[in-house]
Amino acid sequence: MNKTININLANVFFHIDEDAFIKLDSYLKAIERYLSKEQSKDEILQDIEARIAELFTESMAQANQVIIMSQVNDMIAIMGEPEAYRMEDEEEPSSTSSKFKASRKLYRDIENNYLGGVSAGLNHYLGINLLLIRLFWVISAFFSFGGTVAIYVIIWILIPAARTTAQKLDMQGEPVNLSNIERKVKEGYSKFADKMGDIDYEKYGQQTKSGVTKFLDGLGEVLRALGIILFKFLGIILLLVSGPVLIGLLIFLFSFGTLSVFELGDFSQIEFFVLGIPNWIQIVLYFLVASIPFFYLLILSLKLIFSNLKSIGKVAHITLIGIWVLSVMVITTLSVKKQLDVSYDAEVIEVINLDISSGDTLQIRMNPNLMFSETLNQSKKSKIVKDEFDNERLYNSNIHVNFKSTSDDELKLRLTKKSYASSKARARERASLIDYKYKLEDNVLKLDSYLLSNSEPTDRSAKVEVTIYIPENHVIYLDENLNNFNNRRNLNRSKYNHYLNYKNNDWKCLDCRTTLDTLSTQN
Amino acid sequence: MKIENTKAQMRKGVLEYCILSVLSHNDAYVAEILDTLKSAKLLVVEGTIYPLLTRLKNANLLSYRWEESTGGPPRKYYGLTKDGKEFLDELSTTWNELNYAVTTITSKKNTNNE
Numbered sequence: 001m002n003k004t005i006n007i008n009l010a011n012v013f014f015h016i017d018e019d020a021f022i023k024l025d026s027y028l029k030a031i032e033r034y035l036s037k038e039q040s041k042d043e044i045l046q047d048i049e050a051r052i053a054e055l056f057t058e059s060m061a062q063a064n065q066v067i068i069m070s071q072v073n074d075m076i077a078i079m080g081e082p083e084a085y086r087m088e089d090e091e092e093p094s095s096t097s098s099k100f101k102a103s104r105k106l107y108r109d110i111e112n113n114y115l116g117g118v119s120a121g122l123n124h125y126l127g128i129n130l131l132l133i134r135l136f137w138v139i140s141a142f143f144s145f146g147g148t149v150a151i152y153v154i155i156w157i158l159i160p161a162a163r164t165t166a167q168k169l170d171m172q173g174e175p176v177n178l179s180n181i182e183r184k185v186k187e188g189y190s191k192f193a194d195k196m197g198d199i200d201y202e203k204y205g206q207q208t209k210s211g212v213t214k215f216l217d218g219l220g221e222v223l224r225a226l227g228i229i230l231f232k233f234l235g236i237i238l239l240l241v242s243g244p245v246l247i248g249l250l251i252f253l254f255s256f257g258t259l260s261v262f263e264l265g266d267f268s269q270i271e272f273f274v275l276g277i278p279n280w281i282q283i284v285l286y287f288l289v290a291s292i293p294f295f296y297l298l299i300l301s302l303k304l305i306f307s308n309l310k311s312i313g314k315v316a317h318i319t320l321i322g323i324w325v326l327s328v329m330v331i332t333t334l335s336v337k338k339q340l341d342v343s344y345d346a347e348v349i350e351v352i353n354l355d356i357s358s359g360d361t362l363q364i365r366m367n368p369n370l371m372f373s374e375t376l377n378q379s380k381k382s383k384i385v386k387d388e389f390d391n392e393r394l395y396n397s398n399i400h401v402n403f404k405s406t407s408d409d410e411l412k413l414r415l416t417k418k419s420y421a422s423s424k425a426r427a428r429e430r431a432s433l434i435d436y437k438y439k440l441e442d443n444v445l446k447l448d449s450y451l452l453s454n455s456e457p458t459d460r461s462a463k464v465e466v467t468i469y470i471p472e473n474h475v476i477y478l479d480e481n482l483n484n485f486n487n488r489r490n491l492n493r494s495k496y497n498h499y500l501n502y503k504n505n506d507w508k509c510l511d512c513r514t515t516l517d518t519l520s521t522q523n
Numbered sequence: 524m525k526i527e528n529t530k531a532q533m534r535k536g537v538l539e540y541c542i543l544s545v546l547s548h549n550d551a552y553v554a555e556i557l558d559t560l561k562s563a564k565l566l567v568v569e570g571t572i573y574p575l576l577t578r579l580k581n582a583n584l585l586s587y588r589w590e591e592s593t594g595g596p597p598r599k600y601y602g603l604t605k606d607g608k609e610f611l612d613e614l615s616t617t618w619n620e621l622n623y624a625v626t627t628i629t630s631k632k633n634t635n636n637e
Binding site for chain 1: 553554568569570571573574576577578581592596597598599
């Protein structure tokens with residue numbers, strides 16, 4: 001059983017077997033190539049088509065019979081191989097390859113191959129030294145950590161090998177370089193101009209094509225030439241975008257998975273990564289979601305540049321798109337789940353009375369732990385640290401310090417530990433697990449600048465609010481390192497490192513010089 | 524130098540002359556011209572003739588008209604133009620001279636060889 005194709009040959013309708021059609025098509029294209037220098041190429045081809053139609057009609061025993069391979073072969077035997085159409089004053093085919101006007105097409109040259117013949121094919125296509133192309137692949141493979149190897153394989157899969165003579169001719173056709181492209185545009189234009197100036201209805205009246213059709217043909221040729229350039233240009237830009245991005249993504253994948261080429265630090269510091277599944281799965285998921293679209297972009301760009309690209313096949317398309325959709329779904333589900341995980345909050349509150357003698361000055365300062373962090377800043381960012389018992393703990397410095405004045409004589413500390421989870425009870429449990437310490441030694445209140453907890457990293461960080469109830473008339477000395485942890489609305493920066501009174505939620509400086517004083521001393 | 528090339532060149536050289544000669548008696552369409560040329564064994568395959576006909580037409584030596592055919596596509600009937608007739612006459616003269624020259628030379632050679 002054979003699939004048939006309907007064709008119109010010189011306005012005669014034929015059914016033709018698919019394989020016979022392919023042969024006929026390549027035969028006509030080969031003739032076209034040989035005739036490409038001929039001025040009246042179209043007309044000659046019409047004549048040839050008419051003759052072929054005649055031969056087919058003669059060879060058919062009955063109407064509506066299907067043209068089969070043997071009829072095409074008989075026809076070629078009568079008409080002659082494409083070489084026979086060459087005119088006598090043309091140079092010999094062996095002298096130069098540039099006599100074929102058809103542009104080169106990229107094929108894998110499987111006669112000069114090391115691997116897939118990609119380099120040899122590119123050598124024909126671009127006219128760049130074969131050794132240089134091979135060196136490029138090898139060297140770039142090292143620099144891109146195998147990224148260009150992936151691109152090599154993609155080209156290997158997508159670019160067909162030159163097997164038939166026609167394909168080999170195409171492969172060695174006119175080099176695709178700038179001067180040739182320019183010449184093509186000029187040719188297209190002059191043809192167009194010819195046809196425009198030539199619209200002679202008497203002359204064209206005899207022919208099947210009208211002047212208007214000729215005009216449109218000419219215009220089409222110019223537009224096609226410009227379009228091809230535009231497409232190739234677009235293709236190159238897309239290739240320059242998608243290629244490096246894909247290489248980058250591959251590096252990202254492998255460096256996070258195994259090599260750790262770039263010191264990007266601890267994952268738990270990067271909130272974006274936290275999905276509650278093993279890191280490598282997350283990385284693979286992010287890689288797939290990001291790289292599959294760029295892979296398609298790469299294919300698109302290659303398709304624009306090299307018109308004869310193979311399809312990667314239906315199965316591959318479905319698999320890739322399926323994987324992509326699945327990855328997006330998994331990431332979305334996990335993110336939503338993660339969001340739900342922190343949808344409830346709960347607070348655990350402790351109130352502590354601190355013993356201080358009423359006459360002494362109370363100094364308040366933050367107490368950093370250099371083991372965990374170098375800087376003394378308030379931050380919601382969590383990271384995993386090792387405590388003094390070598391246990392892994394979740395660390396952040398989300399500490400908020402507030403002051404309130406009280407008429408009581410006692411100094412009070414109110415600690416509010418706040419945490420988030422998927423239920424009220426779990427949030428409360430997490431909050432109670434928050435580890436926050438302070439020390440009162442020799443009338444110095446040292447507040448830890450961080451909290452530790454045992455829970456997993458979550459999207460919303462645990463928080464500790466420290467409210468200090470200060471008895472009125474008590475002298476307080478605030479260390480400047482409180483500045484980053486205090487909400488500054490009622491405390492001017494200049495009040496730090498001074499002796500202060502706190503009354504009616506207002507700070508009074510006891511040893512500050514007034515602004516005027518400062519100015520006068522400076523003078 | 525390949526013998527095939529030389530043969531093909533010799534044939535192609537006289538092909539124009541022969542086509543014009545065929546058409547000097549009456550108008551004909553491509554298949555008829557081809558039949559005559561093939562029966563004289565001047566042409567082996569048909570392909571060569573199409574570019575040639577178009578060139579001759581473009582040089583105003585030939586003209587054509589369309590004629591319907593039974594069961595096939597319309598046919599192009601070629602005929603000689605006035606220019607074509609003059610061209611053919613000139614070619615005939617040249618051919619006769621050439622023919623005489625070639626015959627004389629080759630027969631002399633033959634006699635020399637004997």
